[in-house]
Amino acid sequence: MGQVKKPAGKHISFSLLLGIGVSLFLGTLFLAVSVGSIGASVGETLGFLTDWLLGRTQDADDTLLSIVVHIRMPRVILAALVGAALSVAGVAMQGLLKNPLADGSTLGITSGGALGAVLSIVLGISLPFLPQAALALMSILFSFLSLAFILSLSYKIDYNLSTQTIILTGVIFSMLAGSLTSLLVSFAGSSLKQVVFWSMGSFSGRNWTHVLLMLPFFGVGVVWLFCLSRELNAFSLGEEQARYIGVNTRRTKLLILVMVSVLVGISVAVSGTIGFVGLVIPHITRLLTGPDHRKLIPLSALFGASFLMLTDLVARTLFSPAELPIGVVTSFVGAILFIYIFYTQTHNKTKGI
Amino acid sequence: MLTISNVSVSLDNKKIVDNVSFELKENDLATIIGPNGAGKTTLIKAIMGVLPYEGNILLEGKPLSALKPRQLARRIGVLTQKHQPQFEHTVYDVVSMGRYAYVEGFLGRLGQKDREKIEEALYLTGTENLKHQSVLTLSGGELQRVFLAQLFAQDPQILILDEPTNHLDLKYQIALFDMIKEWSMKKGRAVLAVVHDLNMVYTYASKALLMDGGRTHAQGAVKEVLSRENLKSVYKVDVAEWMQNLLHHWS
Numbered sequence: 001m002g003q004v005k006k007p008a009g010k011h012i013s014f015s016l017l018l019g020i021g022v023s024l025f026l027g028t029l030f031l032a033v034s035v036g037s038i039g040a041s042v043g044e045t046l047g048f049l050t051d052w053l054l055g056r057t058q059d060a061d062d063t064l065l066s067i068v069v070h071i072r073m074p075r076v077i078l079a080a081l082v083g084a085a086l087s088v089a090g091v092a093m094q095g096l097l098k099n100p101l102a103d104g105s106t107l108g109i110t111s112g113g114a115l116g117a118v119l120s121i122v123l124g125i126s127l128p129f130l131p132q133a134a135l136a137l138m139s140i141l142f143s144f145l146s147l148a149f150i151l152s153l154s155y156k157i158d159y160n161l162s163t164q165t166i167i168l169t170g171v172i173f174s175m176l177a178g179s180l181t182s183l184l185v186s187f188a189g190s191s192l193k194q195v196v197f198w199s200m201g202s203f204s205g206r207n208w209t210h211v212l213l214m215l216p217f218f219g220v221g222v223v224w225l226f227c228l229s230r231e232l233n234a235f236s237l238g239e240e241q242a243r244y245i246g247v248n249t250r251r252t253k254l255l256i257l258v259m260v261s262v263l264v265g266i267s268v269a270v271s272g273t274i275g276f277v278g279l280v281i282p283h284i285t286r287l288l289t290g291p292d293h294r295k296l297i298p299l300s301a302l303f304g305a306s307f308l309m310l311t312d313l314v315a316r317t318l319f320s321p322a323e324l325p326i327g328v329v330t331s332f333v334g335a336i337l338f339i340y341i342f343y344t345q346t347h348n349k350t351k352g353i
Numbered sequence: 354m355l356t357i358s359n360v361s362v363s364l365d366n367k368k369i370v371d372n373v374s375f376e377l378k379e380n381d382l383a384t385i386i387g388p389n390g391a392g393k394t395t396l397i398k399a400i401m402g403v404l405p406y407e408g409n410i411l412l413e414g415k416p417l418s419a420l421k422p423r424q425l426a427r428r429i430g431v432l433t434q435k436h437q438p439q440f441e442h443t444v445y446d447v448v449s450m451g452r453y454a455y456v457e458g459f460l461g462r463l464g465q466k467d468r469e470k471i472e473e474a475l476y477l478t479g480t481e482n483l484k485h486q487s488v489l490t491l492s493g494g495e496l497q498r499v500f501l502a503q504l505f506a507q508d509p510q511i512l513i514l515d516e517p518t519n520h521l522d523l524k525y526q527i528a529l530f531d532m533i534k535e536w537s538m539k540k541g542r543a544v545l546a547v548v549h550d551l552n553m554v555y556t557y558a559s560k561a562l563l564m565d566g567g568r569t570h571a572q573g574a575v576k577e578v579l580s581r582e583n584l585k586s587v588y589k590v591d592v593a594e595w596m597q598n599l600l601h602h603w604s
Contacts, residue, residue, distance in 0.1 A: 098439045159405075227459040234450055236440050240433060241500075243403060245507060246426030246454030291440035294460060 011290040014299075021302030025080070028306040032076040032313045037320050038067055049073075074208045079312040079326075080305035081211070081218050082203075082271045083281075085263040087304025090278030091285070091296050092225050095232040096256050097163050098239075100286075103278035104264035107257065108150055108170035109143050111177035113268035115184075116142025117198060121191050122184050133209055136269040140217075143265025146173065147258065161253060163239065200325030201274035203312050210270045217266035221259045222301060228256060229293035236291055274327045276334035277304055284341055307334075354379055354543050355400075355429075355511060360408035362392070362399045369395045370406070371567040377511065381543045382534055384554045386578075387564035388588055393547045394434065396564075397513055401431055412511075426454035430509035434516050436496050441487040444499050448474055451506030467506075474505035477532060493520030501529070505536075512536070514546040518553065526550070530557045551579060551592065563587060 034045045048068045089104035097106070104110065119125075120138035150169050151161075158165040181199075188195050225232075231252045234242035243249045267274070285300040308326075311333055315324040355377040362370040370392040377383055385393045399406040402418055402425070410417045412428060420428070430451075438447075451474065452467045463471070475481045478498045483491065488499060497520050504512060512533070518526040534557050537544040548554050554561055554575060561578040563570040565587045571578045584592040 095440075100439065160403075229459060230453065230456075230461045233442075233446075234453060237438060237442070237447065237450065238436075240403065241436075243422065244401065244426065244431040244433070245450055245503070246423040248422045286440070291442050292446065 012288055014289060014295045017289055017295075017299055018302075021299050021306075024306045025302045028309045028313075029076060029080065032079070032309045033068060033072050035313060035317060036067070036072055037317075038064060044068075070207070074211050075203045075206050076309055076312070078206050078211050078214065078270060079203050079308045081214050082267045082274065083277055083304040083306070083308025084301035085214075085218055085221065085267045085304075086274065086278040086308075087281040087285075087300040088222050088225055088297055089260045089263040089267075091282040091293065091300050092228075092232060092256055092260050093278075094282055094286075095236040095291075095293055095296075096253065096260075097167065098236055100283060101279070102167075103282075104260055104267075105174075105273075105275070105278065106167060106170060107147075107260060107264070108173040108177065109146050109261045109264045110268050110273055111174040111181070112146025112149075113139045113143035113265050114199060114273050115177045115181050116140075116145075117269065117272070118181050118184050118188075118195050121195050121198065122188050124191070133213055136210065136213055139269035140265055143261060143268065146177065147261040147265070149173065151254070151257065161250060163253075166257070197325055198272045199327075201272035201327035201330070202315075202323070202325055203271055204316070204323055206270065214266050214270050217262050221263035221266075222297070224259045225256065225263075226294075226297045228252065228259075229297060232256070232293040233291070236293075272325075272327065274308070274330055276327075276331045277308060280334040280338045281307055283338065287341060354413060354541075355545070356409070356411040356414075357396075357400065358409045358411075360396070360399060360406050360410060362395050362404055362406045364395075364404075369567050370399065372408070373562075373564070373567075373569050375562050375569075375572065377543050377545055379541060379543055380538055380559075381545075382537045382557055382559045383543070383545050383562065384548045384558040384560075384575075385545065385562045385564060386548060386551065386554060387570070390566075391564040391587075392567040393564055394515055395567075397431065397515055397545075397547065400513065401425070401429070423454040426507060426509070428509055429511045429513060430504045430507040432497075432501055432504050432512070432514045432517055434519060436500050438488045438496070441489055444480060444483045444486055444488060444491075444502075445471070445475075447488055447499055448480070448502045448506050451503040451508075454507065470508055471506045474502040477505055478502040479528075494522060494525055497521060498525070498529075510541055510543070512542075512544045512546075514544065516547050516549060518548070518550065526553065533557070551584075551596075554579065 030042055030045060034042055045068060048065050052069045086104055093102040093104055093106055094100050117135050117139040120135045125138060126134045150166070150173050154161055154165045154169045157169070185192065185195050231247050234245055234247045239249055281300050281304040282296070285296055285303055289295045289299055311329045312326055315326045315329045318324060357373060357375040360370060360373050361368055373396060385396065387393055395404065398404040400410055400417065417425065449463060449471050452463060452470065456463060456467060475484060478501050480495070480498050480502050483495060483499065488496065491499065518529055521529060530553055533544055536542060558575050560573060561575050562572040563578050563583055570587050571583050581593045
């Protein structure tokens, strides 16, 4: 039978990558919490955090401490959660659709959630007991309405819920929601700037309420998708193949789509539309570790979290005190990073092994 | 083992498969033949519950549609016509996915028996040396053998093969049919294959179903089904004469 050929795509071992991912995550977390218009040393930050975790912050009257704990920490953690959520959603969509160009927004949920958020800005909706969360809740509501609409329409069109039907419905729905959003924007008047800034994504002014709002959705979505890793592996060989090896494709597909919507919907709700993370991070992670979702999901969560914390850091410090919309930074950094990695990887491959 | 009775499949109000009945018995290597568009692949999809159908499809007397996907996969495995992998799975990963229906738990840790089945499947299909290679680097023929290995790892009682010798050179066509024939002779097994090469049907098949325009044109013993008249009316070519002329080149 001849010699055993060498592996074609050399992937880095999972434990090494996991180590790198965790260190990258923790390093970025500390960096992002320490750096800002008022800087804190890593030592100080550590001190603040331990004080805070041990509940010793009440008596301390320190502006730096309150900035770190009450302003920067929730913002950085939220960025990490959104980064992880968008990346995991992207991984799942790419696997499910067997298409490396898909991401969470392919489904049209993002546009629906954005419509809800813009509606709440333009109409000035606010809740008496949760003033911070009104926009987020509107956005979540609209994300779910969008999902229900897209899936029921797809189901009406095509009993088998083929991925093509779903994508097509999603794209058309995206356009519909987008045009309604534009219509609202044209009537926005004084809130125009807020709408535009929001539509490019931002973590500015986010607090612990947002983190607490996001956590349950994040937990359910990421854990559930991780539990569907084997099914995603099967789907990434093609839906028919998945079915023939014993996957309940219809039910699994629905579950995956719902979980992706949960992640994407909550992300839009707390941070606006942030592009590119869900496309680039899964790609890069897959190049490093291979297409096994059991490894891909945890790793891209770590890389996505680090990536978004870092880009948020850039967004708020580069032209400080002015802030850049984070969506602009992710697209810019993401595109360059992607071209670089894609080029070096495929270049090495075509040179021969 | 598998009884197909009065099965019809309609797509857009057009009958693609029209009232087909067929029986697959233990140790059969049955072939479905017929021109392109005769409804062969559609019939397979109906059997696997991918397309809705009228009529009855029974496995050992019980309706197939009552089986859950995992149960179905343990009994019937399918080799599809086309494989277009998109991601860099290794050959081993693809073959081990054949054990999906047996392995519980979301991490899907393979047991001793699973690993043995996978190794055996790799050995049988001659893909051991490709084990660590990415499926994106394989030729069409290698890919076909890898998915056949996945199917063997799946260890079903019935194999359904849709043009299994697609992409294979003559050596592997013969090797594959030898392999399938041997596989089908073991206890409690049977094979149903869509085959275009009538020579292969003559050499290996235990019986044949000749389809044309969604209907059964003839079925039963290979010799009778492949009669000159049958083939002439279905393929619009005098196959027997063509084959005989061909033989002159080889003598």
